[in-house]
Amino acid sequence: MGETDSFFSNKSAKIFVAGHRGLVGSAIVRKLQSLGFTNLLLRTHADLDLTRQSDVESFFADEKPHCVVLAAAKVGGIHANNTYPADFIAINLQIQTNVIDSSYRHGVKKILFLGSSCIYPKFAPQPIPENALLSGPLEPTNEWYAVAKIAGIKMCQAYRIQHGFDAISAMPTNLYGPNDNFHPENSHVLPALMRRFHKAKVEGAKEVVVWGTGSPLREFLHVDDLADAVVFLLGNYSGLEHVNVGSGKEVTIKELAELVKEVVGFEGELVWDSSKPDGTPRKLMDSSKLASLGWNAKISLKDGLIDTYKWYLENVKQ
Numbered sequence: 001m002g003e004t005d006s007f008f009s010n011k012s013a014k015i016f017v018a019g020h021r022g023l024v025g026s027a028i029v030r031k032l033q034s035l036g037f038t039n040l041l042l043r044t045h046a047d048l049d050l051t052r053q054s055d056v057e058s059f060f061a062d063e064k065p066h067c068v069v070l071a072a073a074k075v076g077g078i079h080a081n082n083t084y085p086a087d088f089i090a091i092n093l094q095i096q097t098n099v100i101d102s103s104y105r106h107g108v109k110k111i112l113f114l115g116s117s118c119i120y121p122k123f124a125p126q127p128i129p130e131n132a133l134l135s136g137p138l139e140p141t142n143e144w145y146a147v148a149k150i151a152g153i154k155m156c157q158a159y160r161i162q163h164g165f166d167a168i169s170a171m172p173t174n175l176y177g178p179n180d181n182f183h184p185e186n187s188h189v190l191p192a193l194m195r196r197f198h199k200a201k202v203e204g205a206k207e208v209v210v211w212g213t214g215s216p217l218r219e220f221l222h223v224d225d226l227a228d229a230v231v232f233l234l235g236n237y238s239g240l241e242h243v244n245v246g247s248g249k250e251v252t253i254k255e256l257a258e259l260v261k262e263v264v265g266f267e268g269e270l271v272w273d274s275s276k277p278d279g280t281p282r283k284l285m286d287s288s289k290l291a292s293l294g295w296n297a298k299i300s301l302k303d304g305l306i307d308t309y310k311w312y313l314e315n316v317k318q
């Protein structure tokens with residue numbers, strides 16, 4: 001595998017999607033199923049804790065998957081990253097080390113590791129090219145998570161160089177969509193605001209508090225676009241360097257808040273809580289490498305928000 005279209009021609013290949021109930025994993029499962037893949041290997045966190053090295057080892061020895069997508073991780077927004085640094089570095093290092101190493105030793109033909117745009121320096125050139133990695137200091141609110149993710153990229157590269165193992169890494173920008181985490185404090189900004197505006201609308205509140213100053217810029221990508229890109233990379237990319245996956249469009253947090261407010265239909269005011277951190281001022285990725293391979297995002301932020309709010313109303317306990 002690794003050569004163009006051999007991935008797509010074997011629809012019965014056993015593919016382990018780690019983290020299949022999360023935002024990203026569930027979208028990848030939907031995408032693979034829609035393409036006719038019939039042999040997906042799925043384990044909940046309760047069935048298989050990926051931080052446990054011997055359990056992961058036994059699982060790979062028994063199941064011998066053909067291909068692995070690593071979408072299991074300790075994930076959260078700015079507050080969670082800033083509050084639980086030990087969890088973010090330790091759990092992520094454990095999961096990715098166990099899964100990448102067991103994949104190599106049990107004959108997996110290809111693995112895709114998911115990192116994040118927070119791997120780049122706080123003041124990286126914008127849009128951020130792949131080669132900005134390790135060129136400056138990280139954003140302090142998420143440096144622990146970023147260090148783990150950088151180690152994952154480097155582990156994939158090291159296994160490719162030393163063992164010829166077909167391990168690739170994709171770096172998505174900020175994601176959103178069905179099965180996101182809508183926790184009031186620990187989630188990312190988009191689901192946090194959707195939940196807060198919805199609650200305010202239902203309760204007839206006059207104001208909604210939004211964190212920070214509203215000036216940071218963020219790039220958002222619908223998770224169905226990300227899943228499409230992940231499957232595209234599995235079929236079309238076998239390089240050493242990680243690949244950025246973004247929409248190429250950025251908005252300020254203030255613009256995002258106004259858009260979520262409009263989609264949800266909240267009619268009150270926004271109040272900014274500047275005691276909360278802004279995080280990195282800007283992180284627009286340069287996704288021209290992926291574009292040159294033949295992939296581009298399709299879902300606009302407005303359409304994606306409408307789709308996600310519909311999903312929220314139908315699936316999240318109000």
Ligand SMILES: NC(=O)C1=CN([C@@H]2O[C@H](COP(=O)(O)OP(=O)(O)OC[C@H]3O[C@@H](n4cnc5c(N)ncnc54)[C@H](OP(=O)(O)O)[C@@H]3O)[C@@H](O)[C@H]2O)C=CC1
Pocket residue numbers: 018019020021022023024025044045046048049050051070071072073074075095114115116117171172173174175176179180181188
């Ligand atoms: N969301 C985003 O904006 C972005 C995400 N990414 C990356 O995408 C990947 C997936 O993120 P996302 O889908 O958002 O995260 P989610 O939190 O939605 O999903 C993560 C999944 O991993 C599982 N998991 C966590 N710990 C373990 C463990 N010890 N053993 C087994 N399973 C475990 C979770 O199960 P459980 O809930 O039961 O613990 C959950 O199903 C991550 O690598 C993340 O860094 C990258 C950029 C942006």
Ligand SMILES: C[C@H]1O[C@H](OP(=O)(O)OP(=O)(O)OC[C@H]2O[C@@H](n3cnc4c(=O)[nH]c(N)nc43)[C@H](O)[C@@H]2O)[C@@H](O)[C@@H](O)C1=O
Pocket residue numbers: 075076077078079081116117118141142145173174175185186187188189190192193210211212216218253276277278279280
């Ligand atoms: C994907 C990426 O996500 C994280 O980085 P982040 O982009 O800073 O994440 P965020 O979505 O939590 O915040 C974006 C911006 O939005 C503002 N903001 C306003 N109001 C709320 C709010 O209510 N909740 C949150 N979370 N943020 C809010 C917030 O103050 C910040 O300015 C990384 O830790 C790391 O996990 C990572 O890789």
